Amino acid sequence: MTETPRSTLLSSAANAALMFPVLSSAQIARIASHGVIRPITRGEVLIDSGQTNVPFFVLKAGEIEVIRPSALDEILVAIVGPAQFTGDISMILGRPAQMRLRVSDSGEVVQLTRDQMHALIQTDAEISEVLMRALIHRRVAVVAHGIGDVLLIGSVGSGATLRIKQFLTRNGHPFKYLDLDRDADVRQLLDRFHVEPAEIPVVICRGEAVLKNPSNQEIADSLGFNKGIDHTHRRDVVIVGGGPAGLAAAVYAASEGLDVLVIEASSPGGQAGSSSRIENYLGFPTGISGRELAGRAYAQAQKFGAEVMIAKGAAELVCEHNAYGVRLDDSVTIPARTVVIATGARYHRPSLANLGQFEGAGVYYNATFMEAQLCDGDEVIVVGGANSAGQAAVFLAQTARHVHLLVRSSSLSASMSRYLIRRIEETPTIQIKTRTEIVAFEGTEHLERVRWRDGTGAVTSQDLKHVFLMTGADANTGWLNGRVALDAKGFIKTGWDLTKEDLAAARWPLERSPHLLETSLPGVFAVGDVRCGSVKRVASAVGEGSIAVSFVHRALAE
Incomplete structure (x- = not known):
């Protein structure tokens, strides 16, 4: 039988x-x-x-x-x-x-x-x-199936709950989610772990560690994301930033035998990792989500032996006695023979008085499945005229009742791919509002109302609970503290963009000129969106990350 x-x-x-x-x-x-x-x-x-x-x-x-x-x-x-x-x-x-x-x-x-x-x-x-x-x-x-070793208890209207969901999801860590407002048995579970409802969100790891409204770093430490990484070992190359450029550099450097450590402040994938679907990336004719692309690149880098440190931010680039290091936000310094800066850029935060009050509670910088669930059947606003905003508008239109696409310029053609413009024009639930910008957010605990001004100066007020901000780019270079030359907008100068005055101010010590992606410090490189003059595309960032490794080899040989 x-x-x-x-x-x-x-x-x-x-x-x-x-x-x-x-x-x-x-x-x-x-x-x-x-x-x-x-x-x-x-x-x-x-x-x-x-x-x-x-x-x-x-x-x-x-x-x-x-x-x-x-x-x-x-x-x-x-x-x-x-x-x-x-x-x-x-x-x-x-x-x-x-x-x-x-x-x-x-x-x-x-x-x-x-x-x-x-x-x-x-x-x-x-x-x-x-x-x-x-x-x-x-x-x-x-x-x-949500069958990992993490239980998250939170609330659908909580910005901190959304942050933790994003962190676990983008790091590919499975978890089960229970909502205080919707799941009847949650209160009993909170009592079991001696947690008050006011202390949510709560992360329970392996049924033992109970973390109340934890930071991403506390979650990473509890789950052992960085266990076994030696902080004192001097690497051939330390890569700061785990977006497409940083991960590409890690894959190529590790596959070529270099000792590699990637330092990522949040989750692998960077800004691209939050894209609902990238359709113009070579080799993926049906498109690929940013999260999936980042997850594959992350696993690929580790496969070749690169180490990746998660939820650890860079606080300073250290340069002492011709030796480099990256000081983390917990004051630990990672020594390095060479450094690749791939910290990217972040969406511009408009100067609105109460913006911070609604971040994660009606104002979002990502448009993934998690955010789409929050605004199912509602009207939403997407602000921005580049591809990321277009992708978000098309994605959200699948579930939202109506999408208002607000653009400061007079058209989309200057900054958005034609295929996205056509798709937006053919989607009846998306309305483009050119020469328009938000002037105020209103609400108490959650965003309730938005006011915007159009090109005629007229101000419109409408009850809306969800706004996606995807406009502009501010370089993530504040942690460098003037160690390398920057342009007027704060992006890193490299190669032939460095003037004689830049090199003189930096006391460039070598007879040769800086390599193509090299900064004003020999052996320190910049790739991807953080670099002055870079093309803001995923494929370009991947290309720069891979190209930089050839120059890393040259710097190591000097």
């Missing part, structure tokens, strides 16, 4: 075969050459939730259960059978395990350490493709 397979959370998923492929005997033999073969016994816990330095297993015989433990319940996520393997993308990222692995049928496994697994995927192209594809699909499925 054939035993009926046990049902698991992921067993019925459409891409189950991609998540849990069956390896050939030849593939298993190649993997075994990198590790050891050992027996496993029924009831043995191979990996527990929260464990670091997580090993990798290929099952030769027996059965392993993948379990999500928590203070609320225990869920059977998957079953690993013969010729299948364990793990998810956390192993590549060097983060603690989210799941428990328990042997349900005795047998035998091939066991590899994380370092041995890294060596395997860097040297065996076929195995690398199979493993990386499976690990990425597993993470996508786990995120979709």
Whole structure:
């Protein structure tokens, strides 16, 4: 009699075969050459939730259960059978395990350490493709089911709740969300953890650590995002910023054997990571979301051995005795032989008296699925005339009742791609208002009303609860404290944009001129949106990040 397979959370998923492929005997033999073969016994816990330095297993015989433990319940996520393997993308990222692995049928496994697994995927192209594809699909499925080791309790109208949702989502960390206003059993759960409703949002990690309205850095520390990163080790290159330019530099530098650390103040992907869909990026004819592009690049950089420090902001570029370092906002200094600055630019904040009051509570700088849920069926305003604003307007028009696109200029043609303009013109729920700008926000705890002025000087007041600001670009260079030459708008000068006066003021010490992407400090480079004269496109940022690595090699050789 054939035993009926046990049902698991992921067993019925459409891409189950991609998540849990069956390896050939030849593939298993190649993997075994990198590790050891050992027996496993029924009831043995191979990996527990929260464990670091997580090993990798290929099952030769027996059965392993993948379990999500928590203070609320225990869920059977998957079953690993013969010729299948364990793990998810956390192993590549060097983060603690989210799941428990328990042997349900005795047998035998091939066991590899994380370092041995890294060596395997860097040297065996076929195995690398199979493993990386499976690990990425597993993470996508786990995120979709919300079965990670984090429980977020918040409120739909809370800006802090939205911030934490964005942070966990953009870092690819699965979580379950409960809303104080909508879920009947939340109060009982809060009582269990001795939390008052006024203290939300609350993040509960692994059913143990209870964080009340935590910062992104506190969440990252609790979840072990940066565990094992040596702060004292001097890297070949420290990359400040994990947007497209920074991640591209990390991928190319690490793949070419350089010792790389990326410092990211929030989440990988930068401004591009918040794009709902990028349709003009080469190689993706149907488009790709910024989050997906960033997630793939992040995993790719780690695959080649780059380390990425999350939720750690750069506070100062240190230059002492011909040695460089990046001082973090917690006063730790990371030493570096060379530095690549990829801190990008942020959307301009208009000079409105109460803007800060409504940020995250009606005023947003991203237009992703999370924000779209908040304004489903409502009227919204999108401010801006570049591609990011156009993408947001088209995306929000799918769920919003009406989208007002406010543009200061007389048309969209000067700054927006033609395909987006045509799509906006063909969408009846989007109304373009040129030569128009917002003059006031009104409301109490949440945005309730917006006033804007058009080209004739007339002011319109309308009840609106959601505004998306996507206009202008301010360089993220304040932390540099004048260490490198900037242009009048605060963007970094590089290469031939540096004048003789710039180099004289910086006391340029070399006989050669600065390289193409080199700043007024030798061995310090700037790429992407933070650089003076850069083209504000994802493809351009990726190109600059990859090109910079060739100059990093030259600087290291000097």
